[in-house]
Amino acid sequence: MAERPVARRERRAVGQGAGGDDDARDRRRVGAGHRTRPRHRILHRRAAGARRARGPARADRDGRELRPPAALPPAARDGAGDGRDAPRQGRAVRRRKGRRGGQRAAGARHAAARRHADPARCLPPSARRCGVLPVHLWPGLPGQAPDPRPPRPDRKARRRRDDQPAPGVGLQNHTAAVIEPLVALMARLRDPEIGCPWDVAQNFATIAPYTIEEAYEVAQAIADGDMAELKDELGDLLLQVVFHARIAEEAGLFALPDVVAAIVDKMVRRHPHVFAEATPDADAISQELTWESLKAQEKRRDGALDGVALALPALLRADKLQRRAARTGFDWPDAGGARAKIVEELAEFDAAATPEHRTEEAGDLLFAAVNYLRKHEIDPEAALRAANAKFERRFRAMEASAGDAFAGLDLDAKEALWASAKADERT
Template sequence: MSDEKPTEPEAALARLLDIMARLRDPQSGCPWDVQQTMQSLTRYTIEEAYEAADAIERGAPDEIKDELGDLLFQIVFYAQIGNESKQFDFTDIANAISDKMVRRHPHVFGEATTDDAGLAEQWEAIKAQERKNAPKALLDSVPTGLPALMYAQKIQKKCARVGFDWPDVAPVADKVREEVAEIQAELDAPKRDQQALEAEIGDALFAMVNLARHCNVDADAALRRASNKFARRFAVVEAMAKDEKGGLEAHSLDELEQLWQRVKHKETSA
């Protein structure tokens, strides 16, 4: 294989497809790649998607390029396995999504016209038409294997589209307070019921996702940013603790809290 890099998208994709076919060759390929199935690949696909999202969130162009390449490789991997089993190949995948995008955008590829406000309704109407032969239950089309926050958002949006939703944000905020109070009630019980406590915390998290949705906030992205913020601040606390006494373990909780407040104040006042 030539080491010269293609300069056109078609040639670059052809090169990648050829690499994938060689990796999967039963005689001369990579043993690990040959052993993989669609089922075994799914966890890697999810990991690659999150790594791409992380690179995008951090605004790191070189990493974004690499992570998107890893994600594309996953698609090519599935296409190769599908081709080997005579189910589909990469061309089928590309044509399927192209057909879907053309079908779902009649205002671009057809003669239909709509304004911004009508786009969501048009999109859902077309999807409903596509699903006319699918299971009839409203939530059947939502994959249960989605990450928990995303799954909660999806089923809430589905229910909202048929009118099963709070009319505004106020009762949603009330629901969050109600669920938190129920957690406290479980914590205050003479004998803690761990299963009941888990259920109440789950209800509170579900209510928070609903509150985020009503506030036009993506719950998954909001939690990711909050986690990244915590990790960034804690790294500074750790460095300060190391400078002062050699490490985190040498500090009391109160001392660490003081360092945390210093880092937080410096960051928020910058």
């Protein structure tokens, strides 16, 4: 009971802001664990009263008040005053440590929210209760600035070998980077000052024959089954696409990204059974008819034969013209009618009297032959290409068998060599 008056005198001294004499200071140091609690309560009340007098204060992102040290009472400032403020210095250290701990906790909440894609998880408990979503927590939302921090690397990707692609890494990640060197190369070749004079002089019309040639070389590599050659020929064909796109970009017409976007949009539109709710057809032939129907809806034409390119090879264009006409019902009911037409055109060819007439009938004969092959679902272009390759193989075998004497042999000897080369292929 003797200690109570000492505590009251100490509270009166603190409330008056006086330093007190040496004896009072010594008494405060004795039993500080019990006698400093009233002092801290008084300091807290004085600081709270000063805050109420100043009005609302600025708060940090976690809802804590931010006040400069000068705004606090002298006895509540960190490191201010004489020896009687020593207990307050320890409280300030604890407050700073607590603030750093709160910042670490906020950073952990932000990381958890990024991992789980839940904006509310990154909020402090007070903000979660209020339903507030600070803008700075999600810089990637629409209308906000992008996050300046680099994305965290994939730990599993760091452990992979360099020659093993990451799962899911495909065209969407690497196509642009892969084709960029080719685009830059073409821009350099077409540069009027430092480029190649031949490349600079080209236009759409002059390089079109090379485009067709490269397409046929791709087809040849496929027919030969040579995958290394196919890789090279596909590169040559891709160069033609980039070449045309570069010429168009220089003319202000379109660029390579426009070409890619156009074909992507077209493929999505014409595959509603894949990218929409349409039901796929029963087989590939029916699906092809659906494709042609969608194509006709997109491109309004005056007639059934509109849109068949004039630059197509003659046999291929004849086949496409006949297929377009067959969709309207203008077709033989079976292959017998097409075969009879070949016999008819052959007779007319034999009866032709002038070279011009004979040339015309020859064209009709070839057109009838294409029609007959179409009825049997045979590609005339591919069939003729295969026939050319077969003739080339057999003729080279004849030359190899006869050697230098081949040119001097009579027709019967050459026929015998042909029959031998033919038999060798079949065995």
